[in-house]
Amino acid sequence: MIYVNLNYLKNHKSNVDVEKINLFLIQRNRKLFDEPNLAMVKAIMDQPDIKADVKDYNKDAIVITCKSKINTDVQEKIKTQLKTFSPWRKGPFHIFGIDIDAEWKSQLKWNRIAPFLDTLENKTVCDLGCNNGYFMFKAAAHKPALVMGFDPTRKFKLAFHYINRFAGEPNLHMELLGFDDLQYFKDIFDTLFCMGIIYHHENPMTILRYCNQSMKKGGQIVLETMGISSGDPLCLFPEKRYANMPNVWFVPSQAAVKHMLVRAGFRDIQCVYNEFLDTDEQRKTSWADVESLKDFLDPENPRLTIEGYEAPSRIYFVARK
Ligand SMILES: C[S@@+](CC[C@H](N)C(=O)[O-])C[C@H]1O[C@@H](n2cnc3c(N)ncnc32)[C@H](O)[C@@H]1O
Numbered sequence: 001m002i003y004v005n006l007n008y009l010k011n012h013k014s015n016v017d018v019e020k021i022n023l024f025l026i027q028r029n030r031k032l033f034d035e036p037n038l039a040m041v042k043a044i045m046d047q048p049d050i051k052a053d054v055k056d057y058n059k060d061a062i063v064i065t066c067k068s069k070i071n072t073d074v075q076e077k078i079k080t081q082l083k084t085f086s087p088w089r090k091g092p093f094h095i096f097g098i099d100i101d102a103e104w105k106s107q108l109k110w111n112r113i114a115p116f117l118d119t120l121e122n123k124t125v126c127d128l129g130c131n132n133g134y135f136m137f138k139a140a141a142h143k144p145a146l147v148m149g150f151d152p153t154r155k156f157k158l159a160f161h162y163i164n165r166f167a168g169e170p171n172l173h174m175e176l177l178g179f180d181d182l183q184y185f186k187d188i189f190d191t192l193f194c195m196g197i198i199y200h201h202e203n204p205m206t207i208l209r210y211c212n213q214s215m216k217k218g219g220q221i222v223l224e225t226m227g228i229s230s231g232d233p234l235c236l237f238p239e240k241r242y243a244n245m246p247n248v249w250f251v252p253s254q255a256a257v258k259h260m261l262v263r264a265g266f267r268d269i270q271c272v273y274n275e276f277l278d279t280d281e282q283r284k285t286s287w288a289d290v291e292s293l294k295d296f297l298d299p300e301n302p303r304l305t306i307e308g309y310e311a312p313s314r315i316y317f318v319a320r321k
Pocket residue numbers: 090104106128129130131132150151152153156177178179180194195196197200
């Protein structure tokens with residue numbers, strides 16, 4: 001986990017600055033062992049050495065389990081270890097009989113994009129902001145050549161590592177990389193997922209331009225964002241917080257997202273979904289004991305956030321480089 005091994009990029013050496021990324025990752029991976037992560041690191045070091053022989057990524061939950069019933073003590077140990085990665089933001093997962101009901105029902109997001117996806121078979125896929133890798137496993141069901149998850153948040157890398165040690169998927173690789181590291185990747189990805197990312201950063205256009213240059217010509221971007229309902233090409237720019245989140249900058253309308261994609265160099269731009277976010281899709285659970293969407297909407301009028309802004313929609317686009 002701490003060792004950097006970018007051999008899986010060996011076929012892409014002319015398109016990826018592997019040496020530079022290797023250097024960053026050596027530095028970044030060292031920090032995986034920092035104090036706040038120790039319980040998770042301990043869980044990984046003491047992880048039962050079992051491999052799943054039943055893997056099903058086509059169901060709502062990512063299923064990683066085995067045909068024979070595992071010893072209840074081992075199962076209890078795995079459950080305790082899985083809890084160290086709480087709160088589980090993305091899921092669900094079903095791991096050796098343990099159901100992880102995450103804050104987000106991420107299967108709803110996948111089901112909305114699935115009908116519009118290019119084939120992933122033998123393709124090179126990027127999941128930008130991959131969190132614990134839920135969508136990487138979803139993509140794995142389609143037999144891609146490589147799925148590379150980018151996420152700079154260390155606890156999510158640890159969670160992915162723990163899950164994939166059971167699953168043993170050789171084509172899934174997650175690294176502590178951010179969107180700005182996409183500049184070291186040129187014309188390599190056939191499909192790039194950029195979901196739940198652009199509104200969290202001050203410069204959404206930089207993200208989209210980096211996405212574009214990292215993709216092959218003709219490749220597909222799947223862009224999902226929080227949005228507003230205006231019919232005009234506008235963005236809401238909160239003064240301080242939006243639905244209690246301090247890290248929300250531009251919240252675009254559907255037309256604004258389209259214009260962003262055009263100006264980042266995309267074509268064949270298609271909006272495939274635009275609806276208010278439901279409190280059934282993002283909610284507190286026993287695996288994510290956190291305040292959630294319901295707590296951040298006006299109790300008198302759930303079409304408003306607690307700050308008095310329009311409540312979030314989720315807007316999905318597919319487009320081509
Ligand atoms: C709202 S979550 C979205 C997760 C997932 N893509 C989804 O759609 O459910 C945002 C993710 O972006 C990650 N992130 C934070 N800074 C980032 C950066 N600079 N580049 C890429 N991802 C980043 C976070 O760690 C988090 O996992």
